[in-house]
Amino acid sequence: MGSLQSVLEEQLATMPRIIATELVRDKLKAAGHAENKKLVEQIVDRLLGAGSDEEDGDDGDVLEFETDEEIALEFTDADFARAEEFVDKISETIPELIHGTAEVAAVRMLRQYERDWAAWREATDIQMEQFRFNLQVRWGKGFDALRMLIELSRDIGTDFHRRASRSPSRRRAHLNKALSHLHVRAIQIASEIMVLMENGYADGAMARWRTLHEVACVAMVLGDGGEALAERYLVHEIIEAKKGLGQYQQCHPKLGYAPFSKRAAARIERDYADAISRYGKDFGGDYGWVAAHLGNSRPNFSNIEDAAGRAMMRSHYKMASHNVHASTKGIAYRLGSLDRHYAVIAGASNVGFVEPGQNLASSLMHITMLLLPTSWTLDKIAQLMALSKLHDRIPRALAQSERAIAKDEKAIREAAVARRANRSREKPRSRLPRRDRFGAAATT
Structure with missing residues (x-):
């Protein structure tokens, strides 16, 4: 069965014949012909030109037919007007016909998907379970080290939060709050990266690392700037709320959403004005909270990277950005392929985890180290050393896995090339006549 579109086009192609047939029948009937x-x-x-050819001579307006009757049919302007009326009526019904047909087809298609879904889902789950198992076999050493790093960092973060919440001192209240919340977010992002990697999505993992890198850099700058800078950072939320309010008020009518309440909007406007009055107009920029600290009226994230001492990661950050935005590089370069360039990957793959994995380890270690106390104990020294050992182990383990896969892939491709070469060198065998059981040559 052809597609719905082809069926529709076939039906529309018959419309001129249907209209012409109706006109001819009426003409013959009016002329008294059976x-x-x-x-x-x-x-x-x-009439439609299907039976004309050059042998008809010059009498193009005379239609001759094999019949015992003398037939003369004249088509007037009124007939052509009637034909146009038929066309108009048919044209008016086509949109409704298309919509109705598409609606019925959509319901049938959805029912088919629903009938097949359980079996499809089961088959896909089995396939992905096997894929994840194979991925763990290949990458398990590096993945396990990353998981341990995340859990160790979580333990350090939990201990930091416990100590900060119990401390009666308010000397570092804003800084402790900012670092604690940023670290919690870093742990969550790191866990998201692991989910993506363990399911075969290297490019998605790299995109999420981009956010982790931003979180780590901001935390490192706050750690250097201290309590006053942390307070600015937390207050800067009202600047972002003000911008969000303006964007929402512009978009909500077309989205069909209710407008922001006047009371809530007025509160945001008031708090925004207070913040600008307190910290100056530069505070209203995207990174206005760090403007005074950096001595830059319009700082950007690159300035924060520099201040955090992480500018060496800028090329990796740019690479990760390709997986966030719709740039050409985002489709031209894929981590999830050994070929990398213009590889078409619509799902999971088993390569590309070196960059997101080692970057995850580095960013998470840097933000976690900010939570370790300045007064060292033997326990904290042990935690730091364990953190460092895991961090150093991860890049080597991931690189070994990637090299092993690349080596196996190379061997597979070389074997395939060799097989094709052998087939091309083989001479075609002469076919002997097939014989029956009595030795006679078969004729079939």
Whole structure:
């Protein structure tokens, strides 16, 4: 069965013949001629040009047919107007016809998907379970080290939060709050990266690392700037709320959403004005909280990277950005392929985890180290050393896995090339006549 579109086009192609047939039938009936299906078809063929050729001579306006009757049909402007009326009526019904047909087809298609879904889902789950198992076999050493790093960092973060919440001192209240919340977010992002990697999505993992890198850099700058800078950072939320309010008020009518309440909007406007009055107009920028600290009225994230001492990661950050935005590089370069360039990957793959994995380890270690106390104990020294050992182990383990896969892939491709070369060198074998059981040559 052809597609719905082809069926529709076939039906529309018959419309001129249907209209012409109706006109010819009416003309024959009006002229007193009996119904003759073959004659009607001959006349319609001539009218539509299907039966004309150069042998008809110059009498192009004379239609001759094999019939015992003398037939003369004249088509007037009124007939052509009637034909146009038919066309208009048909054209008016086409949109409704298309919509109705598409609606019925959509319901049937959805029912088919629903009937097949359980079996499809089961097969896909089995396939992905096997894929994840194979991925763990290949990458397990590096993945396990990353998981341990995340859990160790989580333990350090939990201990930091416990100590900060129990401390009666308010000397570092804003800084502790900012670092604690940023670290919690870093742990969550790191866990998201692991989910993506363990399911075969290297490019998605790299995109999420981009956010982790931003979180780590901001935390490192706050750690250097201290309590006053942390307070600015937390207050800067009102600047972002003000911008969000303006964007929402512009978009909500087209989205069909309710407008922001006047009371809530007024509160945001008031708090925004207070923040600008307190910290100056530069505070209203995207990174206005760090403007005074950096001595830059319009700082950007690159300035924060520099201040955090992480500018060496800028090329990796740019690479990760390709997986966030719709740039050409985002489709031209894929981590999830050994070929990398213009590889078409619509799902999971088993390569590309070196960059997101080692970057995850580095960013998470840097933000976690900010939570370790300045007064060292033997326990904290042990935690730091364990953190460092895991961090150093991860890049080597991931690189070994990637090299092993690349080596195996190379061997597979070389074997395939060799097989094709051998087939091309083989001479075609002469085929002997097949013989029956009595030794006679078969003729079939």
